Amino acid sequence: MIDRWLPPHVMEYREPFVGGGASFLLARFKYPDVPFWINDKDRRVTSFWTTVRDMPDALEGNITNLVAQARMAETSAETLYAEQFAAQQSDNVLEAGTAFLAINMWSFNALMGPKDFRWDYVQKQRKDLSPRIRQAHALLQGVTITNGDYAPLLSEPAKGPSDAGVVAFMDPPYDGTESIYKEGAGFNFDAFYDAVLASKHNWIITHYLRRFWPRAFKLFYYGESRTWKVDTFLDGVGPNKRDERLIANFDPSSDLWRLFGARINSDGTIAMPNRAGGD
Structure with a gap:
């Protein structure tokens, strides 16, 4: 709007x-x-945008691997969710940015809380994810990002x-x-x-x-x-x-x-x- x-x-x-x-x-x-x-x-937010701007290939690779692991079993997905929830606080920008996106994807209505995990969200097909990352990457070029x-x-x-x-x-x-x-x-x-x-x-x-x-x-x-x-x-x-x-x-x-x-x-x-x- x-x-x-x-x-x-x-x-x-x-x-x-x-x-x-x-x-x-x-x-x-x-x-x-x-x-x-x-x-x-919020450092999680700026880590995500910095990752999309500077490391889109690495971000896509990380998310692809996480999704593949998570879809093996619901218990595996729950464990990964807990790990990624903690990883949002990582000092490594790529790790924090990846974790932020994973939690956003796998939580109920993107609430992103520690108990908001949804197994059906893990199984959801996201064919538009890669194109959206690429489009955002292009738009972020030259943008100043501060935390x-x-x-x-x-x-x-x-x-x-x-x-x-x-x-x-x-x-x-x-x-x-x-x-x-x-x-x-x-x-x-x-x-x-x-x-x-x-x-x-x-x-x-x-x-x-x-x-x-x-x-x-x-x-x-x-x-x-x-x-x-x-x-x-x-x-x-x-x-x-x-x-x-x-x-x-x-x-x-x-x-x-x-x-x-x-x-x-x-x-x-x-x-x-x-x-x-x-x-």
């Missing part, structure tokens, strides 16, 4: 919480010739002549319930707000927790800011809809922005337009 709200022209793209990378890959496809900087505090705090991506000057050309897309940890961000329960949203408001760059933030937004609206108030209510799906399961809200400090001049924009009042309330295109 996020590609609908990305502006047509960007001089540099940054993503402080890259996670599973869906938005990043869309943006990279949209802006193939500009500098990209992706980051995540650290989000703040530098918001504060460091643009690589080009102007900060005005930088767009930072952020999907911050929700509340420790997301699979990749289970360790994010202690995320300091107040510090995050301060860092965002101090940034000279263009930014877009998406979040689904209702309790996140009243506070965010007050702190992120800009006279020209807009927000949307967007229906999305979790893992393609129809009944599991959730409301995503987007907020930005710039207008991408899109028709969707004009039609569905809602003004954020200074008290944090939302003034929804009475009709499409309304004020």
Whole structure:
């Protein structure tokens, strides 16, 4: 969904919480010739993306071998799952990246917990895995990947002549319930707000927790800011809809922005337009 709200022209793209990378890959496809900087505090995540960027052949070979071993018997697969779950913390980037992908593939709905193993997921045919790794490998060439705090991506000057050309897309940890961000329960949203408001760059933030937004609206108030209510799906399961809200400090001049924009009042309330295109 996020590609609908990305502006047509960007001089540099940054993503402080890259996670599973869906938005990043869309943006990279949209802006193939500009500098990209992706980051995540979770070393498992950055190990995976670094492995896809730099060692796709080794990654494919490792995964192929693991899948072959796992399919011998359910008990073998369970043992491998436990081993790979621990290997996600390896200092070896290839080992950690391989383990991250294996756990993602073999866990229920990609929850990636120690007890989320699913034997039927091990048996699932994944003919599209190799092409997807190759496509991601191509898109990752030239991309800067860091494993650290989000703040530098918001504060460091643009690589080009102007900060005005930088767009930072952020999907911050929700509340420790997301699979990749289970360790994010202690995320300091107040510090995050301060860092965002101090940034000279263009930014877009998406979040689904209702309790996140009243506070965010007050702190992120800009006279020209807009927000949307967007229906999305979790893992393609129809009944599991959730409301995503987007907020930005710039207008991408899109028709969707004009039609569905809602003004954020200074008290944090939302003034929804009475009709499409309304004020």
